[in-house]
Amino acid sequence: MAVDPSGPFLYVMQLAENPPVLVRVPVAGGAAIPIPVPEGLRVTVNDMPANAADAYGRLVFDVSSADSFFYGPTLYDPARKSVTRIPLRFEGSVWSPIWTEDGRIAALGARFAGSIWRHHPVRPL
Numbered sequence: 001m002a003v004d005p006s007g008p009f010l011y012v013m014q015l016a017e018n019p020p021v022l023v024r025v026p027v028a029g030g031a032a033i034p035i036p037v038p039e040g041l042r043v044t045v046n047d048m049p050a051n052a053a054d055a056y057g058r059l060v061f062d063v064s065s066a067d068s069f070f071y072g073p074t075l076y077d078p079a080r081k082s083v084t085r086i087p088l089r090f091e092g093s094v095w096s097p098i099w100t101e102d103g104r105i106a107a108l109g110a111r112f113a114g115s116i117w118r119h120h121p122v123r124p125l
Helices: none
Strands: 002-004 009-014 021-026 041-043 059-065 072-077 082-085 092-099 105-111
Touching (some): 072 092
Antiparallel strands (some): 002 009, 041 059, 072 082, 092 105
16 A cells, blocks of 8 residues: 555555556545556556655556566556556566655666576486
8 A cells, every 4th residue: 555645545456356456545535446557467466665656646556467577667647547657678577666755766676587508418438
């Protein structure tokens, strides 16, 4: 869950759903407003940090897609009612995005690299 500092809302990740669903809930009561995630993207089950929302009510969160092994950050802007994947020049997973005090986004990232080795036994002479 993350608090929306721009107004009386909470962002809640509903993990009971598959895939998880993000909603914006009025603190004073009322219906939860689903955050529409674009087709082809899924909200991950990673924890949403408390500072995932900024002073404008924008939310950053993790998504995965069918065309990639990696997680990536996504931005929800309630004023524009838009959800946009944040483009990266990084080969690896990026998760737990947060807003910094100066209005930038910071996140954890891990590059993944691998190689395949084939072993041929050597016969004794």
